[in-house]
Amino acid sequence: MDDRLLERTAGLAADFLGSLAERPVGQPVDLPALRGALGGRLPDEPLPPLEVIEALARDADAGLVASAGPRYFGFVVGGGLPAALAADWLASAWDQNAALYALSPAAAVVEEVVEGWLLDLFDLPAGTSAGLSTGATMANFTALAAARHRLLADAGWDAERQGLFGAPDLPIVVGDEAHVTIFVSLQMLGLGRDRVHRVATDEQGRMRPDDLAATLARIGRPAIVSAQAGNVNTGAFDPLLEIGQAVRENGGWLHVDGAFGLWAAASPVRRHLVEGLALADSWTTDAHKWLNVPYDSGIVLVRDRAAHRAAMTLGAAYYVETAGVERDAYNYVAESSRRARGFALYAALRSLGRRGIADLVDRGSDLARRMASSLAREPGVTVLNDVVINQVLVRFGDDDDLTRAVIERVQADGTLWLGGTIWQGLGAMRISVSGWRTTEADVDRCADVIVRCAREAGLRG
Numbered sequence: 425m426d427d428r429l430l431e432r433t434a435g436l437a438a439d440f441l442g443s444l445a446e447r448p449v450g451q452p453v454d455l456p457a458l459r460g461a462l463g464g465r466l467p468d469e470p471l472p473p474l475e476v477i478e479a480l481a482r483d484a485d486a487g488l489v490a491s492a493g494p495r496y497f498g499f500v501v502g503g504g505l506p507a508a509l510a511a512d513w514l515a516s517a518w519d520q521n522a523a524l525y526a527l528s529p530a531a532a533v534v535e536e537v538v539e540g541w542l543l544d545l546f547d548l549p550a551g552t553s554a555g556l557s558t559g560a561t562m563a564n565f566t567a568l569a570a571a572r573h574r575l576l577a578d579a580g581w582d583a584e585r586q587g588l589f590g591a592p593d594l595p596i597v598v599g600d601e602a603h604v605t606i607f608v609s610l611q612m613l614g615l616g617r618d619r620v621h622r623v624a625t626d627e628q629g630r631m632r633p634d635d636l637a638a639t640l641a642r643i644g645r646p647a648i649v650s651a652q653a654g655n656v657n658t659g660a661f662d663p664l665l666e667i668g669q670a671v672r673e674n675g676g677w678l679h680v681d682g683a684f685g686l687w688a689a690a691s692p693v694r695r696h697l698v699e700g701l702a703l704a705d706s707w708t709t710d711a712h713k714w715l716n717v718p719y720d721s722g723i724v725l726v727r728d729r730a731a732h733r734a735a736m737t738l739g740a741a742y743y744v745e746t747a748g749v750e751r752d753a754y755n756y757v758a759e760s761s762r763r764a765r766g767f768a769l770y771a772a773l774r775s776l777g778r779r780g781i782a783d784l785v786d787r788g789s790d791l792a793r794r795m796a797s798s799l800a801r802e803p804g805v806t807v808l809n810d811v812v813i814n815q816v817l818v819r820f821g822d823d824d825d826l827t828r829a830v831i832e833r834v835q836a837d838g839t840l841w842l843g844g845t846i847w848q849g850l851g852a853m854r855i856s857v858s859g860w861r862t863t864e865a866d867v868d869r870c871a872d873v874i875v876r877c878a879r880e881a882g883l884r885g
């Protein structure tokens with residue numbers, strides 16, 4: 425291979441990363457121009473790789489979002505930590521297939537190591553198994569599949585062999601604020617989006633344990649209960665200790681969706697938010713959110729390793745099975761061949777260490793609070809949530825239209841990017857501080873821009 429190709433590519437990547445601090449965040453896109461630049465007929469003849477890469481970098485640029493940059497507060501999105509990004513490049517260069525130990529012993533061992541580190545970091549029961557998925561969607565899917573296996577097996581039914589037609593009833597309980605990906609997982613698992621029992625939530629979006637207890641009493645048999653650590657709007661945590669005790673009494677399975685919030689467990693000062701975490705049976709998180717690993721980096725953790733494997737294994741005869749001594753990763757996610765995504769996660773955990781992970785969580789949470797208090801000083805601005813971690817909901821002049829107008833002005837300004845949401849019937853600006861690059865100076869600069877946009881949009885104190 426031409427060495428210049430990878431060197432030039434590294435240069436292009438460095439140029440992009442170097443531009444993150446000042447390039448407009450979320451620039452207006454000329455869609456026809458973008459399609460024109462990238463599109464056209466499939467070429468008949470080969471092109472030199474260097475030419476393809478130069479053209480790709482040039483033509484994609486206008487459609488790139490600086491979501492890895494310091495002033496991106498949309499959705500819940502981190503940037504790539506340096507060590508994780510570099511390890512991700514190696515994973516591509518090595519081109520390992522992480523399906524089987526036989527295909528990549530290095531990938532398998534790195535996954536084992538990461539599994540141990542995560543249990544230690546989150547203080548989860550020994551023996552818990554980890555699967556590395558594309559994202560939290562598939563992590564939720566995997567955890568709920570393991571739950572389905574265990575509860576139906578307890579009722580004398582083999583869901584994997586027999587399917588669900590004629591199976592015993594399997595009640596599902598979710599909080600009213602459950603993430604959409606819980607419902608899509610239930611949809612894909614044949615458990616149905618609409619046959620769930622919904623539990624009421626409080627003003628921060630936390631599951632109400634009294635309503636859960638009443639719901640489980642009414643159901644009167646073991647249920648799958650899906651709780652949440654980190655509400656996508658408020659960042660709030662379901663009271664896992666009370667929920668865990670209720671599910672223990674019920675004999676069911678507790679799943680915790682902690683796509684970004686679970687990382688709070690790594691911070692000594694925020695650990696109390698997940699009190700009772702170890703009472704659960706399965707957990708979801710994303711390393712590509714708050715840990716700032718490049719995509720794709722979802723994580724599923726399951727206390728009952730046998731249920732996890734039973735729900736996911738392919739067990740094909742020609743797959744060189746390794747007698748359970750070595751790790752075959754296809755036993756833990758709904759995939760066979762896949763990229764060795766564990767390398768980037770490994771590098772992130774190793775480069776930050778326990779203290780660095782706690783700092784990342786605490787810094788993002790402190791910056792969110794700083795943003796909230798700067799904005800709340802402006803007359804007519806209301807912060808709607810308790811800022812417990814990295815999420816802030818803001819409303820302008822108690823007015824949906826004004827709030828929407830402020831968000832549009834901020835997006836058009838280009839200094840930062842954020843989106844909107846509806847929180848308990850009220851339109852709100854949604855700010856998530858998840859990126860490792862964000863500093864106090866970024867937050868102060870962005871708070872000034874938001875206030876200016878609010879005044880221009882007609883905010884009166």
Ligand SMILES: *Cc1c(COP(=O)(O)O)cnc(C)c1O
Nearest residue numbers: 559560561603605656683684710
């Ligand atoms: C982001 C998120 C998901 C989905 O994660 P993906 O990685 O996008 O699949 C699920 N649950 C919660 C609470 C989330 O914040």
